[in-house]
Amino acid sequence: MARIASESLIERLAEWGVDTVFGLPGDGINGIMEGLRRHRDRVRFVLVHHEEAAAFMATAHAKATGRIGVCLATSGPGGIHLLNGLYDAKLDHVPVLAITGMQETSVLGTGYQQEVHLDRLYADVAEYNMMVTNPAQLPTLVDLAIRTSYARRGVSHITVPNDIQVADADAEPYRTVAPVRPPETAPVYLQPPGLPRRSDLERAAEVLNRAERPAMLVGQGALHAREEVLAVAEALQAPVVKTLLGKAVLPDESPYTTGGIGLLGTRPSEELMDDTDVLFMVGTNFPYSKFLPEQARVVQFEVEPTRAGSRIPTDVPVVCDAKEGLRALLPLLSRRDGSAHLAKYQKMMAKWRAEMEDLENPDRDPIAPQYAMSVLNQLATDDAILTCDSGTIATWAARHWTIRGGREFYMSGTLATMAPGLPYAIGIQHAFPGRQVIAYVGDGGFAMLMAEFLTAAQHRLPIKVIVNNNNSLGQILWEQMVLGFPEHGVRFAQPEADFSAWARSCGGFGAKITKSEDVAHAIGQALAHDGPALVDVDVNPNEPPMPGKVSYEQAKSFAQAFLKGQPHKAAIATTLFKDRIQKLGE
Template sequence: MARIASESLIERLAEWGVDTVFGMPGDGINGIMEGLRRHRDRVRFVLVHHEEAAAFMATGYAKATGRIGVCLATSGPGGIHLLNGLYDAKLDHVPVLAITGMQETAVLGTGYQQEVHLDKLFADVAEYNMMITNPAQLPSLVDLAVRTAYARRGVAHLTLPNDIQVADAGADPYRTVAPVRAPETAPIYLRPSGLPRQADLARAAEVLNSAERPAILVGQGALHARQEVLAVAEALGAPVVKTLPGKAVVPDESPYTTGGIGLLGTRPSEDLMDDADVLFMVGTNFPYSTFLPEPGNARVVQFEADPARAGTRVPTDVPVVCDAKEGLRELLPLLTPRNGDGHLAKYQKLMAKWRSDMDALENPDRDPIAPQYVMSVIDDLAADDAILTCDSGTIATWAARHWTIRGEREFYLSGTLATMAPGLPYAIAMQHAFPGRQVIAYVGDGGFAMLMAEFLTAAQHQLPVKVVINNNNSLGQILWEQMVLGYPEHGVRFGRPEADYSTWARACGGFGAKVTQAGDVVAAVRQALAHDGPALVDVDVNPNEPPMPGKVSYDQAKSFATAFLKGQPHKAAIATTLFKDRIQRLGD
């Protein structure tokens, strides 16, 4: 059997260490599917039910493993469906390779069926973007695509016309004048040095040692640098604030952390940003500058791996290009250890009060069920090395505040894109990558409904993912955003009949439980975690529970009140919930 060009593609991916491709077949990639079939002993194809999920899976795989994630889609509509997941990879800076099909070269430009020039469509999302028009380009272009995805921490895209996919491997029908050089047998990726310049380190240390009220802000670029972050925090006597994608950098029970930042963050973190005279940003380019110190109020040092992003978010006194772990390790000997001066102790006290407030909201006696309680049950029962994935929306608030990072726990969500629906695909990809670990998808009913067919994917691939649905029968985050803008709610509640997603789980051959009473939450979650296959718990929660910011501004409160006056249809229930929350925080 003649060796086809698609085999050259798959072989080269295998040589780069790719062991999994997430995707969905179509007539535009039949040749690539044949290449995968012929090399199924080296690269596994994970069949999904929607191409968007394939891109999310590739992104989740890359986030959790640090290795390139690969997704595959057919020409036209299939490739278009990848885009949301690929933008998630682009904005969160993880390496993903998208492979798509294309019509035969002989008909390109004729308006042929499903003729969408995906290389042009992907021009914004992809760091490397190429249509293969000659089999001789493979595997060199695979090397360039993979290298670029790793080096620029983003998306690469290769699209192959049907006739190229099945052409003889290595054929050069055009008698190319330039010599076609075969790439090296073993691909090598040369990572840029993660070591900072000594002069930059000295300047950074000077600023940090001068701080009286230091603060450290860490993000996903420091996930591998927990011990170094804690050592620097100890030396500086500095509280550590965590972005949501960087939640797992340090344990939530650490005496050095004040938790998250932003709308989903904590009040102590917001107070710290207002108080700090030096901010040390490590492994983050936190985009919401309104939550950072006002320009001129604090000097800023930033450790950033990408030279293009170093010092671009806020006025930065010392931008340093380096890997977080290596940079902190080199910085530590230059720091002057501080004696206790009350700065750290102040925020430890504030954080103890915040934790007490959050614990009070995890009340099992509230009716309807409090979403904070559901998240606390997951937190109590999950393993110390569990991976939690999350969708965007109000659930991100509950996860941010009630999922405790301890041991080797991890946490993933769509950070900058903040898209709905990646929670379940992420979980499937991570369960595939780490078959021995507990992987839990904590999702909303809106996000789950978008890609719920992927629960069947989990069952068909025998992946024991656990799904807990925070079911408020609404688009909860948008409801509250409308109110903050001063508008009565509109178009955010789904109405009746209300969904029972546990029936879908059972129809797929998995475990499914519907919970409507708080007293049944613990037993249902415990059963789901113990089940040896995919499991789903659908919990009806209070739809009027507000995801309040850690620190409510006057303008937010004013807009909230204005929405009530304009005729908020659920104002009685919302007011009751707010009153109960306040009472709980004052101490049961």
């Protein structure tokens, strides 16, 4: 058979080291599917049940490996479905390539069936965005797309019309001004230098050495720099706050960390942000500026020039790789032997950890979500990878999933979309088949893309899924109450879902848990199962995901919601009393 243009596409992906493509076929990409079939020994195609999940899988694959993730969808509606997952990649700055189909070039512009100009639709999400009009373009366009995704840490998009997909790979149908030159045989991405300028380092060191109450804020850009972060924290005797995406930068039991920041963070971290006189931001452009200091001097190490110094007034913005920058900075720092400032926050963290342990109470009925998370935390391996959905579950994961050993943690950060937990786990399990990968999801998010559990079963992936089932959209419920509104449209009607039945119907392990005494046994069975497993845990729907530090306005709005006729106020008040959550605001 003649070599078709789609083979040129797949061959070039393989030459870039791409070994997996997540997607769903359709008549708009039949030529590309044939290219994948002919080269299935080099690039694996992972068939999913929804294109949105394919984009999430590619995003998770990129987050966990650092290599470009690739997803594939047909023309029209298939390409539209990719968008939510692609925006997740865009906002969390990870390299993903989306490949889509397009109607034949001869009918474009005629209103043909499923004619959606995806290159126009993707104009906002994609850093590189191109429709192929000549088979000879393909290798070069793949190179440019992948290099752009790596350089700008974002999404690239190539859309290929049907007739181009199956054209002769070597066809040059037009008289060109400049013939397309074949790309080099071994494509590479040249990483830009990560070292900062010496003058910037000296300015940063001057500010940091003068700090009396220093603090560090580290994010996902420092995930590869654990040793360097610890060395700088030790030299400065500085407490370290972690963004949610940067949770795995330091072990949660480190004497230097005060845990997370923001609504899902800790009280010591909030106190620290109000107390510090110099904040050192490393590998993060934390978007929620209301949680950042108002008066402190700021030093920022940021790999992307457009983001350096863009979030809050910054005295010394430095463009560099976190690892290389910290390593170069360390000799310029004046080492401190001890610090009352650090000791103060170590004492506060010990109290905070004790409070969190109190909430992990197995004797409560209904089951406390903190308890279910603590059991998973205890039983999972020290190199387990946890993926998480958005919602109240993010609070329980942030506070009760402990980073230790080689553990990792991934979720949708800036987009904070629902439903990525399950496809994230599938994408990461493909990348790391020998590691324990666990999806911690809510009932609302799981229901959106639950067909992907069948995907896991069909690909024989041993992912584990823990469903925190409160039969509601829990985060929205509490947000309505904080705004002073009675709840509306956030609790699902009966009957309550039993997702374990779906898991068993897919050929996996499934358990439905309604009592605390059964949680540990069921999660243990799931973790030991040699295939996909799901534990559906009915948790207290009235458990509040309270901020680390409760403001007066939040408490006032919460009270007003009760006065307006909160239908579950008795149960909520009982939960609050049992948890002693009001102490978090003291």
